[in-house]
Amino acid sequence: MKRKIKLGVFGFGCVGQGLYSVLHQTKGINAEIKKICIKHPDKARPIDASFFTTSRDEILNDPEIDVVVELIDEVDAAFEIVSSALRKRKAVVSANKKMIAENFPALLKLQQEFQTPFLYEASCCASIPVIRNLEEYYDNDLLTSVEGILNGSTNYILTHIFENNKAFDEALKDAQRLGYAESDPSLDVRALDPKYKLLIILVHAFGIILNPGDIFNYGIQNLKDADIRYAREKNARIKLIARCCKNGNKVYAYCMPRFVPVSDTLNKVTYEYNGLLLEGAFAEHQFFMGKGAGGNATGSAVLSDISALTYDYRYEYKKLNQNLNHTYTREIELEVYVSYNGAIQPAAADFESISVRHESPGFNYLVGRISLLKLMKAKWMDDPSVNLVLTENNI
Numbered sequence: 001m002k003r004k005i006k007l008g009v010f011g012f013g014c015v016g017q018g019l020y021s022v023l024h025q026t027k028g029i030n031a032e033i034k035k036i037c038i039k040h041p042d043k044a045r046p047i048d049a050s051f052f053t054t055s056r057d058e059i060l061n062d063p064e065i066d067v068v069v070e071l072i073d074e075v076d077a078a079f080e081i082v083s084s085a086l087r088k089r090k091a092v093v094s095a096n097k098k099m100i101a102e103n104f105p106a107l108l109k110l111q112q113e114f115q116t117p118f119l120y121e122a123s124c125c126a127s128i129p130v131i132r133n134l135e136e137y138y139d140n141d142l143l144t145s146v147e148g149i150l151n152g153s154t155n156y157i158l159t160h161i162f163e164n165n166k167a168f169d170e171a172l173k174d175a176q177r178l179g180y181a182e183s184d185p186s187l188d189v190r191a192l193d194p195k196y197k198l199l200i201i202l203v204h205a206f207g208i209i210l211n212p213g214d215i216f217n218y219g220i221q222n223l224k225d226a227d228i229r230y231a232r233e234k235n236a237r238i239k240l241i242a243r244c245c246k247n248g249n250k251v252y253a254y255c256m257p258r259f260v261p262v263s264d265t266l267n268k269v270t271y272e273y274n275g276l277l278l279e280g281a282f283a284e285h286q287f288f289m290g291k292g293a294g295g296n297a298t299g300s301a302v303l304s305d306i307s308a309l310t311y312d313y314r315y316e317y318k319k320l321n322q323n324l325n326h327t328y329t330r331e332i333e334l335e336v337y338v339s340y341n342g343a344i345q346p347a348a349a350d351f352e353s354i355s356v357r358h359e360s361p362g363f364n365y366l367v368g369r370i371s372l373l374k375l376m377k378a379k380w381m382d383d384p385s386v387n388l389v390l391t392e393n394n395i
């Protein structure tokens with residue numbers, strides 16, 4: 001696309017406004033917003049009313065609009081908009097990790113059928129360039145592991161709890177006010193949001209397409225003061241970690257909190273920042289850190305995709321096309337800490353071994369080895385009186 005590209009934007013929330021702001025402060029981008037489709041026309045907005053429409057067709061049927069930017073919350077509506085735009089051969093940029101993770105095969109098919117690019121850098125770790133790096137720099141099968149902090153809101157909450165003794169609910173409210181949290185913050189707190197990001201990363205890192213239900217996620221919803229004290233006593237913090245890793249041709253993945261020693265690189269990732277550790281056969285460890293949530297950080301990733309479209313960039317899905325023959329496994333063993341204080345006890349029979357058992361009034365915990373498959377099936381883990389954290393002894 002050589003001429004100035006015209007954008008039709010869906011949504012003008014935190015990210016939409018971030019995009020508007022970064023686009024207007026960036027001279028080098030040959031793009032302008034023509035229309036913004038919104039749901040509530042009566043809401044006061046900081047820019048001229050002539051930008052807005054409530055009709056999706058005003059954007060989708062406008063032959064002048066080359067690129068549709070989808071920045072809404074609702075998954076089904078977002079999928080419908082993205083599909084319609086691709087069918088009309090309009091390139092699409094989206095930040096909607098849930099929509100992408102839940103509809104990946106259909107979105108891939110649409111891109112192939114209509115030969116139209118669909119870019120979504122902003123869906124993973126906001127300002128950190130993850131997807132294009134995995135596609136272009138790590139375009140071989142030497143990558144062995146991607147892990148890190150993929151959710152800004154929970155990292156913001158955990159940082160405040162550990163560093164400032166702030167209460168969980170207060171920190172969560174701040175994360176919502178600052179535009180880091182999802183409209184439904186349980187997606188952050190229960191580790192669904194980072195799982196959606198991990199699903200997208202798995203495609204570009206290892207060429208594996210999975211459904212959200214395939215991956216174990218456990219959040220920080222059951223975190224207790226006693227767990228925080230335990231971490232402090234061990235000179236560690238708790239971080240919500242998403243990980244995918246290759247061992248031979250087997251790939252495993254999970255998303256759950258982990259004790260991270262204070263001196264660990266991931267402890268440098270604080271507040272709404274995200275951090276990614278990549279490991280390759282020869283490159284060994286590499287570390288990326290950047291703002292993982294917020295209007296401007298996410299808007300800047302959307303802008304980078306728009307810029308990429310000006311030189312006709314599209315994902316080639318190199319790992320998928322390399323037919324790497326990777327298979328997904330849940331047959332790995334993990335060492336976990338489980339605290340419990342109520343009537344519900346972790347079922348000892350689920351564990352391969354238990355190395356520590358501590359019981360005192362109101363605070364019990366065990367440390368043991370358990371298979372990921374058993375964790376996914378364990379009913380006792382759903383009880384709010386139970387809390388699960390990976391120990392430091394997991395490679």
Ligand code: HSE
Nearest residue numbers: 151152153180181182
């Ligand atoms: N709610 C998400 C987070 C926003 O906190 O990371 C960015 O994807």
